[in-house]
Amino acid sequence: MNSNENYVPYAAVAAGLSVAILVLFQVYLVREPARISADEARNQKAAVDTGQTLFANNCVTCHGEKGEGSDIAPSLNNKEFLSKTDDDTIFSIVSSGVPNTRMPAWNQSHGGPMTDEDVRNLVAFIRSWQANAPDVTVTVRPGDANQGAAIFNGTCIVCHGPEGKGTDRAPALNDPAKLQQFNDSWYRQVIMDGRPAQGMPTWGTVLSPEQINDVLALFDLWRSRTVTQTALLTSTPALQSTPSATTVVATATAAPPSTSAGTVTATEQVARPSNAGGPGAALSLTGDLSAGAQVYTSNCQTCHGHEGKGGVTNPGSSDGTIPPLNPIDDTIANKDTKVFAYNVDLFVEHGSTPDGPNPQQSMPAWGDDKKLTPQQIADVIAYIISLNK
Numbered sequence: 128m129n130s131n132e133n134y135v136p137y138a139a140v141a142a143g144l145s146v147a148i149l150v151l152f153q154v155y156l157v158r159e160p161a162r163i164s165a166d167e168a169r170n171q172k173a174a175v176d177t178g179q180t181l182f183a184n185n186c187v188t189c190h191g192e193k194g195e196g197s198d199i200a201p202s203l204n205n206k207e208f209l210s211k212t213d214d215d216t217i218f219s220i221v222s223s224g225v226p227n228t229r230m231p232a233w234n235q236s237h238g239g240p241m242t243d244e245d246v247r248n249l250v251a252f253i254r255s256w257q258a259n260a261p262d263v264t265v266t267v268r269p270g271d272a273n274q275g276a277a278i279f280n281g282t283c284i285v286c287h288g289p290e291g292k293g294t295d296r297a298p299a300l301n302d303p304a305k306l307q308q309f310n311d312s313w314y315r316q317v318i319m320d321g322r323p324a325q326g327m328p329t330w331g332t333v334l335s336p337e338q339i340n341d342v343l344a345l346f347d348l349w350r351s352r353t354v355t356q357t358a359l360l361t362s363t364p365a366l367q368s369t370p371s372a373t374t375v376v377a378t379a380t381a382a383p384p385s386t387s388a389g390t391v392t393a394t395e396q397v398a399r400p401s402n403a404g405g406p407g408a409a410l411s412l413t414g415d416l417s418a419g420a421q422v423y424t425s426n427c428q429t430c431h432g433h434e435g436k437g438g439v440t441n442p443g444s445s446d447g448t449i450p451p452l453n454p455i456d457d458t459i460a461n462k463d464t465k466v467f468a469y470n471v472d473l474f475v476e477h478g479s480t481p482d483g484p485n486p487q488q489s490m491p492a493w494g495d496d497k498k499l500t501p502q503q504i505a506d507v508i509a510y511i512i513s514l515n516k
């Protein structure tokens with residue numbers, strides 16, 4: 128080592144470099160946030176674009192081209208909905224669907240076709256409407272006790288018991304005195320928030336506001352319960368044992384036709400669709416077998432299999448498969464052709480959502496949605512009956 132070595136030039140270069148690095152770093156610091164937010168904007172734009180395509184391919188049939196809604200499904204492109212619903216809630220509704228309605232589950236986590244990322248992109252697209260969303264007043268349809276009973280029997284019955292009588296897992300809900308004490312908004316809040324620590328789940332992210340209204344309408348029925356209603360509820364075994372098989376009022380209003388073979392009473396265990404409604408015009412027409420076979424092949428076979436033999440899976444439903452129609456369930460078949468036709472007609476007219484957490488396939492409402500004429504329904508009923516001869 129040479130003790131006379133002059134370090135000054137090195138020190139100067141080092142100092143110069145440090146300054147340069149510091150300056151560059153400052154420049155970087157100043158520009159970095161801009162760069163990050165430009166990236167974010169680009170990612171956001173990509174998410175919205177992808178979401179738009181997913182929406183166009185999967186959602187417009189029900190929610191409309193621009194999310195304006197239709198007679199099938201509510202508008203999503205509206206200020207009210209977007210301002211009171213956060214991203215997590217939309218994510219959860221789209222993922223799980225809304226049980227017992229026509230809103231399907233979309234996320235693979237719930238047996239649907241989409242990934243988490245697909246659903247996030249859809250949420251980004253729906254959110255992108257907010258800035259210019261029209262101020263439409265959402266017409267919330269009034270609660271329907273029939274639907275409420277279907278929801279209750281599909282979702283709440285495991286803990287609160289048949290007719291809300293309570294079980295060892297959860298308290299009774301059908302005590303008229305307690306129901307008198309608290310009003311709808313109290314119940315709505317409890318149902319939405321749940322009491323997770325006490326074992327009552329949070330339903331606000333699972334059930335739609337309309338579905339909660341339906342449940343409240345059922346509670347209202349319990350609240351104002353009369354002797355007849357009590358008798359009706361307790362004389363309906365199907366309501367207690369097979370959750371979505373029947374609903375309170377449908378059983379009361381849609382008694383099957385009485386026949387010379389004997390009267391079919393409402394208490395007989397008959398499978399009924401989850402959707403309410405009475406018998407259709409088809410029952411007064413004569414069905415044609417070969418026309419019925421064609422109606423079947425074009426409309427029913429994809430779900431019920433070749434000649435009604437079944438075998439089509441239905442993830443998310445309790446059965447796991449779409450029911451065969453050949454042989455058809457004992458609770459639908461009947462020696463008396465009129466009764467048999469009546470039982471089948473209710474399903475074909477009004478459709479039905481099977482029991483289970485998130486059934487992927489539901490039975491469409493061929494009559495209510497005017498997808499088949501009464502004559503076509505009469506024909507396909509004749510065909511189904513012939514398969515079971």
Ligand code: HEC
Pocket residue numbers: 181182185186187188189190199200201202203208217220221225228229230231233249335336337338
């Ligand atoms: C077969 C018809 C149908 C299709 C297809 C459909 N939906 Fe729905 N959707 C509905 C119905 C019906 C409801 C209302 C359910 C109820 O009664 O609460 C609904 C409700 C919703 C809601 C909640 C709205 C609210 O006001 O609470 C969101 C969000 C939604 N759908 C998003 C979507 C997205 C995203 C898609 C496409 C991936 C989609 N839906 C496809 C029928 C459909």
Ligand code: HEC
Pocket residue numbers: 279282283284285286287296297298300305314317318322325326327328330342
């Ligand atoms: C997993 C079990 C479980 C399910 C499913 C469930 N609950 Fe509950 N629920 C409970 C428990 C436990 C409590 C009592 C909580 C407490 O101790 O405060 C409760 C309390 C309630 C209360 C408050 C009763 C009161 O008098 O304080 C209402 C209302 C209620 N549930 C409605 C519903 C509805 C509607 C559904 C279906 C959408 C449902 N619950 C589904 C477990 C359940």
Ligand code: HEC
Pocket residue numbers: 371398400401422423426427428429430431441449450451452455456459471474475479480481482488489490491493507511
């Ligand atoms: C998109 C699939 C799909 C199509 C298409 C379809 N169904 Fe269904 N069908 C179902 C499902 C799912 C059920 C079960 C409903 C339930 O359990 O509540 C069902 C139930 C039924 C039932 C009651 C059977 C039982 O054991 O519960 C009858 C009857 C029926 N369908 C007839 C028809 C006829 C007739 C057609 C054609 C006009 C048809 N279905 C088309 C899905 C479909």
